[in-house]
Amino acid sequence: MDQNLKNDIEECLVCADEIEAYGIIKDRMTTTFRENVRYEMLKLLAYIGYGNGFFSGQEIDFIKEATGFNVTEGMLRSIVASEHLQESSYKDNPPFAMKYFILSDAGGKAKDNKRRTPKYINVMRNLGQELIARDGTTGDALIDRLTGYIGMLEKNAKEYGLVNVKGTVKETNTEKKTVEEALEELNSLTGLDDVKRDVNTLVNLMKVQKIREERGMKVPTVSKHLVFSGNPGTGKTTVARLLAGIYNSLGVLSKGHLVEVDRSGLVSGYIGQTAAKVMEVVDTALGGVLFIDEAYSLVNQENGNDFGHEAIEILLKNMEGIENRACKFVSVICCCFPDGQQLSARGECPGILAHGPTGDGGFGYDPIFYIPELGKTMAQLTPEEKNKISHRAKALAGFQKEWEKQHGTDQ
Numbered sequence: 001m002d003q004n005l006k007n008d009i010e011e012c013l014v015c016a017d018e019i020e021a022y023g024i025i026k027d028r029m030t031t032t033f034r035e036n037v038r039y040e041m042l043k044l045l046a047y048i049g050y051g052n053g054f055f056s057g058q059e060i061d062f063i064k065e066a067t068g069f070n071v072t073e074g075m076l077r078s079i080v081a082s083e084h085l086q087e088s089s090y091k092d093n094p095p096f097a098m099k100y101f102i103l104s105d106a107g108g109k110a111k112d113n114k115r116r117t118p119k120y121i122n123v124m125r126n127l128g129q130e131l132i133a134r135d136g137t138t139g140d141a142l143i144d145r146l147t148g149y150i151g152m153l154e155k156n157a158k159e160y161g162l163v164n165v166k167g168t169v170k171e172t173n174t175e176k177k178t179v180e181e182a183l184e185e186l187n188s189l190t191g192l193d194d195v196k197r198d199v200n201t202l203v204n205l206m207k208v209q210k211i212r213e214e215r216g217m218k219v220p221t222v223s224k225h226l227v228f229s230g231n232p233g234t235g236k237t238t239v240a241r242l243l244a245g246i247y248n249s250l251g252v253l254s255k256g257h258l259v260e261v262d263r264s265g266l267v268s269g270y271i272g273q274t275a276a277k278v279m280e281v282v283d284t285a286l287g288g289v290l291f292i293d294e295a296y297s298l299v300n301q302e303n304g305n306d307f308g309h310e311a312i313e314i315l316l317k318n319m320e321g322i323e324n325r326a327c328k329f330v331s332v333i334c335c336c337f338p339d340g341q342q343l344s345a346r347g348e349c350p351g352i353l354a355h356g357p358t359g360d361g362g363f364g365y366d367p368i369f370y371i372p373e374l375g376k377t378m379a380q381l382t383p384e385e386k387n388k389i390s391h392r393a394k395a396l397a398g399f400q401k402e403w404e405k406q407h408g409t410d411q
Contacts, residue, residue: 001065005126009066012123013037015116016097019104033100037120040095041127042067044149046076047085048128051141058134066127091149094156102157121153129204133211143208147201179203179249182242189235194332194346199243206250224252225353227365229330237291244289255287262293266311274307278314296364312357312368325353329369329391333399343402347394351378362386
C-alpha cells in the first residue's frame with residue numbers, strides 16, 4: 001500500500017483519538033472511537049468491493065492492510081449482510097463517526113482550529129480509489145458506489161458549513177488542487193446534478209487508472225469520448241472546458257486546452273477541402289479537448305452529397321485504436337412547479353460507436369450509433385423500432401411514472 005495513504009489513515013485515526021479526548025462523544029460505545037473509525041473504513045471497503053458481487057484476493061489483501069482487520073471473504077460477506085450494506089440506507093446516511101468529526105469542527109468543540117472532517121472524507125475517498133484499482137475490471141459498478149457515498153459525505157459536510165462556497169470539501173493537497181478547483185466551479189453551476197455526478201465518477205475512474213499505472217497493474221481501456229446533450233445555454237461548453245482542465249491535471253491530456261468548432265469549421269463546400277479542414281482542427285486540438293458544437297448538423301439529410309459525411313468519417317478514423325467504443329444517448333426531463341415541487345426522469349439508450357456511418361434514417365449521430373442487440377444503427381431503424389428503445393421515450397415513461405406516483409393516474 002502507498003506510504004502516503006498509510007500516513008493519511010494514521011492521521012485520520014489520530015484525529016479520532018483527539019475527538020474522543022475532547023469528551024464530545026455522548027453515544028455509548030463498546031470500543032474506542034479510533035476502532036469505530038477503523039470499522040467504518042472496513043464497512044466502506046466491503047460496500048464498494050461487493051459492488052460486482054465478489055471480493056478478489058487482491059482486494060481482500062488490501063482491506064486487511066488498510067484497516068488492520070484480518071478478514072476473509074466469508075467475513076466480508078457477513079459484514080455486507082449484517083450491516084445491510086446493500087440497502088440504500090447505508091449510502092444515503094452519514095456514518096456514526098462522521099457525526100463527531102463534524103461536531104468537532106462545526107460545533108466548536110475542538111480546542112484547536114484543526115479541520116478534521118475534510119481529512120476523514122479524503123481518506124475514505126482515497127481508500128475507495130485504491131481498492132478499485134485492485135479490481136480486475138473497469139470497476140464501473142464500484143466507482144458508482146464510491147462516487148455516491150463520497151457525494152453523500154460531502155453533502156452532509158456542506159450542510160454544516162464545512163465546505164467552501166463553491167461546494168467541495170476544502171483540501172490542501174496541491175496535487176489535487178487544480179482538479180478540485182475545476183470541480184468547485186462545476187459544483188457552483190445551477191442544477192446539472194446528473195452531470196456533476198457523472199464528472200465526479202469520471203474523476204474517480206481516472207484516478208483509479210492512474211493508481212493502476214503507477215503500480216504496474218493491468219489498466220483496462222476506457223473511452224474518454226463524451227456526448228453532451230442539452231439546449232443552448234445549459235452549460236455544455238463550460239463543462240467541456242472544466243473537463244479539459246481535469247484531464248490535464250490527471251495527466252490524461254498534455255495541454256488541457258479546449259478547441260471549440262461547429263459545422264462551418266469542419267465542412268467545406270468544395271471537393272477535397274473538408275479533409276484538410278478536419279485534420280487542421282484535429283491537429284490544433286491534440287493534447288486537449290475537441291468540442292464539436294451541434295455535431296448533429298454534420299449530417300445533412302436533405303443533401304446526400306453533403307461533405308458532412310466525409311468530416312464524420314475522418315473524425316472516426318482519427319479515433320481508431322480505441323477498443324472501448326461504448327456510448328449512450330441520454331435524455332433528462334425536468335419540471336419545476338410554482339410551489340417549488342420538482343419532477344425529473346432520465347432515460348438512456350446504450351450502444352457502440354461504429355467505425356463508419358450506416359443507414360439513411362434519423363439524424364445527428366444515428367448513422368454511427370450501433371445497437372448490438374438489433375444488429376443495426378439508429379439510422380437503420382424504423383420509427384416504431386426506434387421509439388421502443390429511445391432514450392427520450394424512456395425518459396418520458398419514467399417521468400409519467402414519477403408523476404403518477406405523486407399525483408395518481410387521474411391528473
